[in-house]
């Protein structure tokens with residue numbers, strides 16, 4: 001109806017002076033669902049300026065008060081889970097139940113982060129000089145953690161609320177201010193989430209949310225001299241950002257090609273259910289999705305059969321009906337997935353199901369007998385398409401995992417704990433799950449990627465630490 005959602009700056013909801021908007025296409029209907037402001041570079045400048053001023057006062061606000069406001073925001077967020085989840089359903093076609101879970105998980109994240117921050121930042125270190133050769137006990141060093149300043153948070157479309165709060169909460173508890181640039185798909189859910197922080201009563205300018213086209217304000221934001229740290233989750237754009245960003249800390253999570261190694265002695269029912277959950281939840285649009293199965297040839301037939309019987313039970317359709325497989329986020333994403341599928345077809349992969357697509361909706365497909373010359377063996381589809389590579393030795397599986405550009409997570413299924421440990425050690429990925437599909441949560445666990453999967457480590461504690469720097473005060477005795 002022409003209504004354009006306002007952006008959030010200086011503690012107020014505003015219209016952009018550009019007079020322009022950006023449309024958000026509903027992946028299911030493929031029609032414009034919402035519109036957000038196309039903010040200008042001047043508006044970015046204003047947000048940065050107020051973020052800098054607000055941060056100075058916020059850093060002096062007692063830690064327990066900062067935590068109190070975060071607890072309040074968490075409660076408001078949970079109270080408003082229904083309307084926020086509805087936006088997720090319309091903007092990114094997240095299945096209805098998963099959309100609610102995302103908001104609840106986000107509220108829990110904010111509360112946990114407030115508690116963790118109070119404990120972690122409430123203590124420092126005390127050192128004395130006489131442990132280093134040549135020194136008397138004449139210097140006392142008091143070490144504490146201080147905020148970085150203005151944090152720029154750029155979350156991806158697949159968790160516009162959760163991966164936004166996982167940057168906002170650590171930033172704020174540590175005494176930083178925060179500028180959020182939400183993904184276009186998911187921007188309205190993010191604006192609703194920001195409104196919960198607004199209702200909680202954070203000081204003006206401490207949090208801002210600027211919307212618009214990445215092509216117009218993306219580089220301007222990430223290269224802005226007022227930014228003291230960037231926390232980004234997404235795709236290749238992160239690599240480009242890291243090349244352009246100045247000398248500031250970066251926290252980046254840039255996707256994965258999580259391998260699932262299956263040994264002969266594995267519980268194949270357990271493997272099959274984890275492949276379904278890991279490979280097809282939210283239609284495979286998770287950086288931690290199982291993206292390649294590496295199964296020992298001797299059990300491959302049985303495993304593929306078990307997975308196929310579960311694929312047949314997946315409900316395909318609109319997110320409103322809480323289907324398992326819903327339309328992927330955009331037409332270009334669906335086209336990209338289709339390109340990988342066609343490449344595999346042309347090179348002789350076995351299609352366990354017929355490939356079927358209607359608009360952005362792609363039916364789940366398991367591709368057996370995938371070989372390393374196929375693009376799908378290496379690239380991440382971010383869709384409901386899962387390749388199976390049959391291996392003749394564990395080393396072959398480990399080699400495939402380590403030859404990938406990505407190194408986010410991985411998993412190994414076996415009943416032999418010794419083998420599980422050896423393989424986990426040998427797999428060069430940020431996290432290896434033994435006998436379960438990869439996953440980021442529980443959200444206080446460290447979460448990090450190797451190689452092109454990212455820089456730095458997340459998880460509540462690591463994010464708080466990452467968004468602070470060390471300050472020492474040395475008392476010199478006469």
Ligand code: G3H
Pocket residue numbers: 158159285286287288438439440441
């Ligand atoms: O898409 C990237 C997310 O960090 C994955 O999170 O494992 O909770 O789905 P998840």
